[in-house]
Amino acid sequence: MYRFKYQKAASVAEAASLLDGAEDGVYLAGGMTLIPTLKARLASPTDVIDLGAIDGMADISVGDTVRIGALARHAEVAASAAVRGAIPALADLAGLIGDAHVRNRGTLGGSVANSDPAADYPAAVLALNAVVHTDRRTIAADDFFKGLFETALEPGEIVKSLAFQIPRRAGYAKFPNPASRYAIVGVMVADFGAEVRVGVTGAGACAFRSAELERALAGGLAAEALADVTIPYDGFNSDIHASAEYRGHLVAVMAQRAVAAAIG
């Protein structure tokens, strides 16, 4: 690791002020992506500002929406009876991220702010039409993910919590890379009655909604409705793990499995 100055913020305002005063600062949440990135010398910030000690940013509450603090760890979301009661598929998704030790450190806010193309949570943010609450404003799910590791967040903006809409039913299915457990493709299907939303991760530069799948499921959740769907894979990720064409195929298969999981 290159040298940097480490500081722990006690509040969101203090974190923002520390970043403002840094030459090239970066926020640290759970660190499950940032610390390996620093160790590989792929980033060289002058200042690392740890958000981990900020009080009240890991709360989980269920009302009209499922509201989860940005510092809630994946293991906490996976084990939350409140989340499981309202949106079982969201608790399931959290329990599939990485491995147990990663889930004990990694956070919801860190995951969505990073917009890793293979992260799990972005599929849920889109399918569950979440609202991202920051220290400056609210951002709708459809406006949040902009590209590879790119979001609508402005420099220095901090994610405080996410509010997920509660669907009638939802399901998540993931084809994990067997080594890293990242999603080669992950699909969340959420049935809101009047609308079915489908969030896809792993396939493109960032998570996206699939118009083809949403159209096919508009008449209701049924695995048969997806039998003839083909997913255009132009522009999909292609690497040693999976070609773009294979990822396109996996999107349809994971969607069928997600529907099956949602139907129960």
Next chain:
Amino acid sequence: MEVTLTVNGTAHALDVPDNMLLVEVLRERLRLTGTHVGCDTSQCGACVVHMDGRAVKSCTVLAGQADGADVTTIEGIGAPDDLHPMQAAFRECHALQCGFCTPGMIMAAIDLVNTSEQLDEQAVREGLEGNLCRCTGYHNIVRAVLAARDAM
């Protein structure tokens, strides 16, 4: 940077570089070399310790993040003549060959048993996804964890 942390029941106040990792604090400052560095890329799990009771990869935690934490390493769970039930089960079931992954496996397995309501073979295999072993083929490790589950 000053950090204070409790390791295996003993409080320490240490002056460390801002970019020091928890595993470096444990191995290089406190000479607790039972915690291993395997891949150093957050994948293999050889460096797993307990931080405030939960299994974490100590190669992916900054010393500053561990400030104020209660850390338990493989040295803190048993003694040669008084093994932890998980250590005893690993010995009994022949759950190690070269032994490199064993400290991380044992710390991960203890957290798994402590936090699982129902732990069957499949759950053990899934629970140890973050720990790689290149010798045993995992079968005896799974047997050991299931044996320790009943003993703990």
